Structures are given as structure tokens and as C-alpha cells.
Amino acid sequence: MSICDLKLGDIAYIHSISGDNKLKKRLMSLGCTEGAEICLKNCAPFGDPLVVTMRGCDFCIRKKDAKNISIK
Amino acid sequence: MKTAALIGNPNVGKTSLFNSLTGSDQYVGNWAGVTVEKKEGFMDDDFKIVDLPGIYAMDAFSEEEKVAKEFLLSKEADLIINIVDASNLERNLYLTMQLMEYKIPMLLVLNMIDSADSKGIKIDYKLLSEKLGMTVVPISASKGIGLAELKVLLAGGDFLSRVNDNDFHMQNELEIYSYINSILSVCVKRNDAKSFSLTDKIDKVVLNKYLAYPVFLGMLWLIFQFTFSWAGQPMAAYLSYLVDDILVPSLRILLSGSSPWFSSLIIDGVIGGVGSVIVFLPVILTLFLGISILEDSGYMARAALIMDKAMRKMGLSGKAFIPLIVGFGCSVPGIMTARTLESEKDRKLTALLVPLMSCNARLPVYALFAAAFFPGNESIAVFSLYIMGILLAFILGMLFKNTLFRKSEEPFLIELPEYKCPELKNLLRHTWDKGKGFLKKAGTLIFAVSVFVWLLSNFSFNGMTDINSSFLAGIGNFISPVFIPLGFASWQNTVSLICGLMAKEVVLGTMGVIYGGNLSSAILSNFTGASAYAFMVFVLLYTPCVSVIATMKKEFGSRMAVFSVTYQLALAWIVSFLVYRIGLFIIK
Numbered sequence: 001m002s003i004c005d006l007k008l009g010d011i012a013y014i015h016s017i018s019g020d021n022k023l024k025k026r027l028m029s030l031g032c033t034e035g036a037e038i039c040l041k042n043c044a045p046f047g048d049p050l051v052v053t054m055r056g057c058d059f060c061i062r063k064k065d066a067k068n069i070s071i072k
Numbered sequence: 073m074k075t076a077a078l079i080g081n082p083n084v085g086k087t088s089l090f091n092s093l094t095g096s097d098q099y100v101g102n103w104a105g106v107t108v109e110k111k112e113g114f115m116d117d118d119f120k121i122v123d124l125p126g127i128y129a130m131d132a133f134s135e136e137e138k139v140a141k142e143f144l145l146s147k148e149a150d151l152i153i154n155i156v157d158a159s160n161l162e163r164n165l166y167l168t169m170q171l172m173e174y175k176i177p178m179l180l181v182l183n184m185i186d187s188a189d190s191k192g193i194k195i196d197y198k199l200l201s202e203k204l205g206m207t208v209v210p211i212s213a214s215k216g217i218g219l220a221e222l223k224v225l226l227a228g229g230d231f232l233s234r235v236n237d238n239d240f241h242m243q244n245e246l247e248i249y250s251y252i253n254s255i256l257s258v259c260v261k262r263n264d265a266k267s268f269s270l271t272d273k274i275d276k277v278v279l280n281k282y283l284a285y286p287v288f289l290g291m292l293w294l295i296f297q298f299t300f301s302w303a304g305q306p307m308a309a310y311l312s313y314l315v316d317d318i319l320v321p322s323l324r325i326l327l328s329g330s331s332p333w334f335s336s337l338i339i340d341g342v343i344g345g346v347g348s349v350i351v352f353l354p355v356i357l358t359l360f361l362g363i364s365i366l367e368d369s370g371y372m373a374r375a376a377l378i379m380d381k382a383m384r385k386m387g388l389s390g391k392a393f394i395p396l397i398v399g400f401g402c403s404v405p406g407i408m409t410a411r412t413l414e415s416e417k418d419r420k421l422t423a424l425l426v427p428l429m430s431c432n433a434r435l436p437v438y439a440l441f442a443a444a445f446f447p448g449n450e451s452i453a454v455f456s457l458y459i460m461g462i463l464l465a466f467i468l469g470m471l472f473k474n475t476l477f478r479k480s481e482e483p484f485l486i487e488l489p490e491y492k493c494p495e496l497k498n499l500l501r502h503t504w505d506k507g508k509g510f511l512k513k514a515g516t517l518i519f520a521v522s523v524f525v526w527l528l529s530n531f532s533f534n535g536m537t538d539i540n541s542s543f544l545a546g547i548g549n550f551i552s553p554v555f556i557p558l559g560f561a562s563w564q565n566t567v568s569l570i571c572g573l574m575a576k577e578v579v580l581g582t583m584g585v586i587y588g589g590n591l592s593s594a595i596l597s598n599f600t601g602a603s604a605y606a607f608m609v610f611v612l613l614y615t616p617c618v619s620v621i622a623t624m625k626k627e628f629g630s631r632m633a634v635f636s637v638t639y640q641l642a643l644a645w646i647v648s649f650l651v652y653r654i655g656l657f658i659i660k
Contacts, residue, residue, distance in 0.1 A: 023483035028245040029129035031163050044378050045284045055162045058488040060377045065483050
């Protein structure tokens with residue numbers, strides 16, 4: 001399950017990040033580490049990109065990239 | 073002299089602090105050769121502060137991170153001033169942990185303590201300082217709280233600064249964040265009642281499924297109205313009145329005693345060239361004021377979010393939409409706005425496409441030709457040109473994306489900052505920075521080109537002559553065969569297009585001088601319907617004016633400038649050719 005499968009307002013915990021190394025490193029340095037809380041907060045009018053909250057900050061991320069963040 | 077590097081996450085008030093520390097009489101210089109700026113300023117003459125770009129981590133992925141890393145590795149800095157957002161220490165301290173590895177003395181500045189306070193976040197500064205092993209200074213740069221203490225501290229050099237004790241080796245992000253959390257759990261008390269913040273409320277409207285685009289268009293409309301109807305353009309019109317009706321006549325009287333060539337050089341050459349560009353200063357200033365407001369308020373990130381889907385089709389991220397929109401006003405600020413984009417690839421691709429957005433200067437040319445050749449259908453004729461520019465930008469965006477800029481798509485990851493009220497002081501500073509650059513260019517490059525074109529149009533090998541036998545006419549005759557397939561080959565049209573390189577409205581001015589008399593009837597006898605439309609298309613697409621070329625060179629270097637010029641010339645020729653040939657079938 002990835003954060004794309006969440007509904008607006010849902011909260012989940014990061015399991016792992018796959019895919020592009022650069023993206024992975026970036027997400028990790030922003031605090032997207034195993035066990036961290038993540039919330040799907042909002043999305044753009046056509047459903048992509050998504051707005052997620054991690055460690056108190058809102059970020060927007062494309063669905064394509066978000067698919068790589070698996071949650072538990 | 074001591075040098076301090078000011079470093080922190082984006083959006084934590086770094087520039088605000090930089091400006092307060094260095095004061096108004098700072099020296100701010102763009103460092104040559106890099107695409108991302110670092111600024112330097114002085115506090116008390118003997119303390120240099122270098123403002124590094126805002127970054128989240130020291131991983132050297134982005135241009136910004138590279139600049140910061142290189143500077144710290146150069147050992148130039150005696151001190152790191154790490155500024156962090158007090159209301160989001162968890163993420164901000166990640167960079168702090170990475171900075172510790174550089175073994176440079178460090179001072180932690182907690183900014184925005186007022187907003188942290190209002191969010192119910194209570195921080196034990198003393199304990200935090202103990203745990204981190206470095207002096208912690210709580211401030212609020214925008215409210216002026218704690219700045220005096222910070223200055224005294226910096227000047228005295230009397231602070232606790234842990235220079236990496238050897239036990240600091242964190243393997244991965246998870247470990248670092250766990251360490252940060254272990255510190256914060258004892259130093260920070262937060263009032264956990266999750267309130268629905270103002271930012272969330274605004275986002276509910278601004279990102280709403282149905283309202284998002286109307287709100288976005290409304291904001292753009294306001295900025296454009298402000299620039300082109302309410303403030304910028306009227307001021308520009310007044311400036312242009314001052315130049316044309318006050319300055320020029322009085323100069324004519326003043327110069328009546330001097331030789332005619334000299335007065336022509338000053339009035340037709342210098343004033344004609346530099347003056348016609350300078351009058352756009354108010355337009356540039358007001359447009360940038362509006363854009364700075366959008367930027368500082370935090371709305372820009374939302375605009376990028378809602379435009380991302382469309383922009384991805386041409387290989388760009390949502391953020392690139394703003395420079396393109398600005399390009400409808402003028403390509404110069406459009407290309408300058410491209411600076412705000414994340415990756416070098418995005419900046420370059422955007423800058424190449426910006427000139428295809430039909431700028432204001434081209435409108436007078438369309439207006440004249442459309443009225444003369446397509447009476448009754450003027451607005452359709454003009455509108456079709458704007459649409460053509462947008463369509464070509466899309467097509468070329470897709471083409472460049474798959475050829476020139478064939479690197480992997482940058483991950484699109486932007487922070488949506490909290491909304492805040494822009495500070496007037498910062499707005500004015502941003503705006504003036506842009507204006508200053510523009511004035512500098514007008515005083516140097518445009519001045520030189522103006523004089524050069526004046527020389528060419530007034531001289532031949534036999535000395536001073538009239539325009540019909542000048543160097544300029546010679547050049548026009550030499551080049552004009554190129555335009556035979558496009559239907560508008562004559563030395564007059566060629567020279568007009570060449571002079572249009574100064575600024576596209578000069579195309580009309582030059583035609584006015586060369587053809588003389590009533591311009592509408594002159595072009596009616598020199599063009600056909602098909603060649604007139606082809607000419608308009610050529611004006612839309614051909615090489616941007618010198619200001620744009622100069623900006624392109626300043627921002628991206630000569631190779632990009634040359635490429636931009638060549639591809640647009642080729643594009644203009646090909647599209648005009650097609651338009652003319654198709655036009656011949658339709659308009660007999």
C-alpha cells in the first residue's frame with residue numbers, strides 16, 4: 001500500500017521508500033523515515049499532485065513519486 | 073576580518089535576518105559564474121556575512137546545495153550561523169546535524185519565536201543549548217526581537233560552539249531523526265490540541281476543486297491590471313511623455329548651437345534608444361512588486377501545485393508556469409523569474425520558451441497590421457498570434473524535453489509554506505533589486521547598441537548621408553533575399569526587423585522613419601494580406617530583443633543566448649514560410 005491509496009485526511013506510518021535514489025534521499029532528509037507519521041492532507045484539483053504532511057510540514061508530491069512511498 | 077556563513081532551510085527568514093544584520097548600507101553582489109546567488113554583506117565593517125541559498129540538507133543534489141557545500145568546504149567561513157524555524161525544529165535540526173560535520177564553530181538562531189509561541193510551542197532554550205552543545209539565540213527577525221543580543225554576541229565572539237566532538241557519527245536519516253527527537257522531547261513542550269490553522273482554512277478555498285483555478289486566474293488578472301492598467305503602464309506613459317514632450321524639445325533647443333550630427337546622435341540615437349527602454353521601468357517595478365507579493369505570501373507554491381499537471385506535458389514542473397505568464401508582459405522579467413525554479417534544466421527550458429509568449433512590445437506591430445489588412449477581424453487576427461505562441465511553446469517544450477534536456481525528470485517536491493503577510497521592507501528590496509539590474513542594462517548595453525544603430529543609419533563610406541544610402545540600407549539589401557520566400561523582402565522591412573532587435577516596438581518606429589508619411593497606407597502598398605500575416609508571425613517569433621538576449625546571457629551564459637537566438641530565427645522563418653504559403657491559397 002502506498003500513500004496514493006490513502007483517503008484525504010488519513011494518517012499512516014512510513015514503511016519504506018523505493019525507486020529513484022535521488023528522490024529517496026530527498027524524502028529521507030525531509031524526515032520521511034521508517035515509522036514516521038504521514039498524513040494525506042489535500043490534493044490539486046485534478047487529484048495530482050498530492051499534499052502530504054510530514055513532521056509538521058506540508059509538501060506536495062506527484063502521484064508518480066508518491067507511489068514509491070509504501071506505508072503500513 | 074571574520075566571515076560567517078548564514079545557512080538554513082528555505083522559508084525560515086534567512087534573508088530577513090541577513091538584511092537586519094548587515095543593515096541598509098550593505099554591499100550585495102551577485103557572484104559570477106553560478107546560477108544560484110549567494111549574497112554577502114557586512115556587519116560593523118569587519119564582519120562579513122555570506123547569505124547561502126536555503127536548503128534542506130547537504131546532499132549536493134540541487135544547485136543550491138552544491139553552492140552551500142562548496143562554500144563550507146572552501147574553509148572561508150570562520151563561523152556558521154544556522155538559522156532555524158522555532159516552530160518546526162524537528163525538520164530544521166536535520167540540517168544542523170549535517171552542518172556539525174564540517175567542524176566549523178556554529179551558532180543556532182531560533183527564528184520566528186513569536187509564531188512558535190502563538191502555536192503553543194514552549195522551548196527550553198537553555199536546555200536545548202546544553203543538549204546541542206552550542207549557544208542558542210531566540211529571535212524574531214521580522215519583529216526585531218533578540219537582534220541586538222545576537223549582534224552583541226556575534227561581535228564579541230563569546231559563545232559556546234561545539235566543534236564536532238568525535239563521537240558524532242550518524243549513519244542514516246532515521247538515526248539522526250531519532251536523535252533529534254530525543255533532544256526535542258525534553259526541550260520542547262507543545263500544546264497538543266491540534267487547531268485548524270489559518271493556512272489550512274485558506275488552502276481549503278485556494279486548493280478547492282472548483283475554486284482553485286478561478287482564484288488563480290483572478291490573482292493573475294489583478295497583477296496584470298495593476299501593472300498594465302492601474303499603476304505601471306500609466307506611469308510608463310507619463311515617463312514617456314516626459315521624455316518625448318519635455319526632454320527632447322528642450323534638448324533640441326539646448327543643442328541647436330551644436331552641429332546637426334551631434335544633436336541627431338543624442339536625440340535620435342541615445343534618447344531614441346535608451347529613452348524608449350527606460351520608460352518601461354515602472355512596468356517592470358510594478359510587475360515585480362505584484363510577483364513578490366505572491367511569492368512572499370506563500371501563494372506561489374500553491375500556484376505551482378495546481379499547474380503542475382499541465383506543465384508536465386512540456387517537461388516542466390508547475391513552478392515554470394509563473395515565468396511564462398510573466399512573459400506575456402515582457403520576456404526579460406519572465407526569464408529572470410525562471411531563477412526561482414528548482415533545477416538548472418527547468419530554468420533553461422523555461423527561459424527558452426518564455427520569448428514565445430507574445431510580449432507587450434509586439435502588440436503595437438500587430439495592432440497596426442491587423443487594422444490595415446484585416447479590418448473587422450482585428451481582434452481575431454491578434455488573438456490568433458497569442459494562441460500560436462502558446463501552442464508553439466507547448467510543441468517546442470515537448471521537443472526540447474525529448475532531445476536537448478533529456479535528463480531524468482526531477483522529482484517534484486515542494487514545500488507548501490504557511491501563509492504570511494508579506495513585509496513591505498522585503499517587498500521593496502526585491503522590487504528594487506530587479507529595477508536596479510534593468511537600469512544598469514539600459515545604461516550600458518542598450519546605450520551602446522543605440523549609438524551603433526544610429527551610426528549605421530546615418531553613415532555610409534562617403535560620410536554622413538540619409539538613411540536610403542546608409543550602411544543600414546546596404547545591410548538591408550544584403551539580407552533581404554532571405555525573406556523572398558516569406559513574401560516581404562525589401563530592404564526597408566529587413567532593416568525594420570533588424571532594428572526591432574533593440575525592442576520589438578522599434579519595428580514600427582523604423583518603418584515610420586523609412587516609409588515616411590501615413591504608415592497604414594504605406595504598408596498597404598508594400599504588403600499583401602498573406603505577407604502581412606507572415607510578417608506578424610515573424611515579429612512574434614523571431615529573435616527576442618537585445619534586452620532579452622542580454623538577460624539570457626547574464627543568467628545562463630553565452631551559449632544559451634546564442635542558441636536561443638538561432639532557434640528562434642529558424643522557427644520564425646519556418647513558421648512564417650508555412651503561414652505565407654498557406655495564406656496564398658486562402659487569401660488570393
